[in-house]
Amino acid sequence: MSDRHRFFDARNTAAPNRRILGKRMLAESNPLPNISRNNRFLWAAVVLCLLVVISVLDRVTDPRINLSVAFFVPIVLAAWALGRPGAVAAALIAEIPTYMEQTAAFGAAARSNVEATSTIVVHLLIYLFVAEVTVRLMKSREEAQTAAAKARALALELQTAYSRLDEDVRAGGTLQASALRFAPPTVPGCEVGARVQYARAVGGDFADAAVLNGHVYACVGDISGKGTPAALFSMLFKHLLDSAHRRGLCAREVVTELDRELSQGLPDDRFVTFFYVEIDPGNGLVEYVNAGHPEGILFRHSSRAIELLGPNVSLLGCSEVPTAVTTSTIRLQPGDVLVLYTDGATESRRPDRSRLGDVFMIDLVKEYGGLAAQEMADTIVRRVEEATEAEWRDDLTVLCIKATEPGQGTQELKNTASRD
Numbered sequence: 001m002s003d004r005h006r007f008f009d010a011r012n013t014a015a016p017n018r019r020i021l022g023k024r025m026l027a028e029s030n031p032l033p034n035i036s037r038n039n040r041f042l043w044a045a046v047v048l049c050l051l052v053v054i055s056v057l058d059r060v061t062d063p064r065i066n067l068s069v070a071f072f073v074p075i076v077l078a079a080w081a082l083g084r085p086g087a088v089a090a091a092l093i094a095e096i097p098t099y100m101e102q103t104a105a106f107g108a109a110a111r112s113n114v115e116a117t118s119t120i121v122v123h124l125l126i127y128l129f130v131a132e133v134t135v136r137l138m139k140s141r142e143e144a145q146t147a148a149a150k151a152r153a154l155a156l157e158l159q160t161a162y163s164r165l166d167e168d169v170r171a172g173g174t175l176q177a178s179a180l181r182f183a184p185p186t187v188p189g190c191e192v193g194a195r196v197q198y199a200r201a202v203g204g205d206f207a208d209a210a211v212l213n214g215h216v217y218a219c220v221g222d223i224s225g226k227g228t229p230a231a232l233f234s235m236l237f238k239h240l241l242d243s244a245h246r247r248g249l250c251a252r253e254v255v256t257e258l259d260r261e262l263s264q265g266l267p268d269d270r271f272v273t274f275f276y277v278e279i280d281p282g283n284g285l286v287e288y289v290n291a292g293h294p295e296g297i298l299f300r301h302s303s304r305a306i307e308l309l310g311p312n313v314s315l316l317g318c319s320e321v322p323t324a325v326t327t328s329t330i331r332l333q334p335g336d337v338l339v340l341y342t343d344g345a346t347e348s349r350r351p352d353r354s355r356l357g358d359v360f361m362i363d364l365v366k367e368y369g370g371l372a373a374q375e376m377a378d379t380i381v382r383r384v385e386e387a388t389e390a391e392w393r394d395d396l397t398v399l400c401i402k403a404t405e406p407g408q409g410t411q412e413l414k415n416t417a418s419r420d
Helices: 003-029 040-060 068-094 096-107 113-179 227-246 251-265 357-368 373-387
Strands: 190-197 205-212 215-223 272-280 285-291 296-300 305-309 328-331 337-341 396-403
Touching (some): 040 096, 068 113, 190 205, 205 396, 215 227, 215 337, 227 251, 251 272, 337 373, 357 373
Antiparallel strands (some): 190 396, 205 215, 285 328, 337 396
């Protein structure tokens, strides 16, 4: 069965299940016993007995004591147990003593016909009013209980649906982690380390590095948006990147090919920022393309100076006209570090809702520029997390490239990239 069929089957069966669950919850939440047709006669007898007892007590007690208020008890009970017809009947029966009393007074000329009739009508209207109010209150209570039971049933159904969705998203995160697994290259003269931290179970950031034709390439990309859609497009992007590498394209050709494919495949509201570098570990020459991505931070070890590598190409995938791709070059000396990152490193917010900003990232690069590449990437991500609140974080990726002395290779154990 396809996922589409399962979806519609779930929708078709959800409503009956919700109604059954709602009735069950209503029955469990009702503190009063269920009144069935078989025991309505019992309740009618109870009401009638109460009416008779109150009538007798009203006649035998002191005339100055008016017990007519006590008739409200059987009338309310009738409204609850027997509904509107039973309540009306109880009100009429409760008025019989008043009718007999007024008739006797009229016969003795103690009251006029109008006064007697008025007294009877007023008493009857009061009893009927109390009966009607009770019936409506009971109906409102039942409707409120029914609505509450349906709401609880719907909440339980939503909780179940969210649990299943969460399982699917986590499975997607496992798949994405496997598809975008970062394996740092081991090359003399160059260290590469990276850390990817998603704001949710999946995300649109990715980092990649490998050795091609004796050169090291490394890149960081950010698909616009968050969550599952961005994750799907990130895996598409990785597929396109691998395809370009298999064809042996240079840095400029790789970015040009990616832009062409993304312009045809991405929706209009999606785009990609991308920083791509190609390194010759023998002489430290770096050729790079920054396609609308945050500035790369170059830390010069000897002078502790900072250089910023800004965009030299527009965003990828957002124009039908191919982007004119140009490359820029720099040279790394032993000890120099080039740090690439996504905007989660600067756009995430502190507890006071202020953004971290570029200066925060530059200070971290200066502070930890002496660490190994992977240790530096892990430390920067940890510091960003410590400075921000989880609900205000974006997807975050940090990739560090450190030039080493020729012949000094990367320590494979330290450079095993991690993803939480």
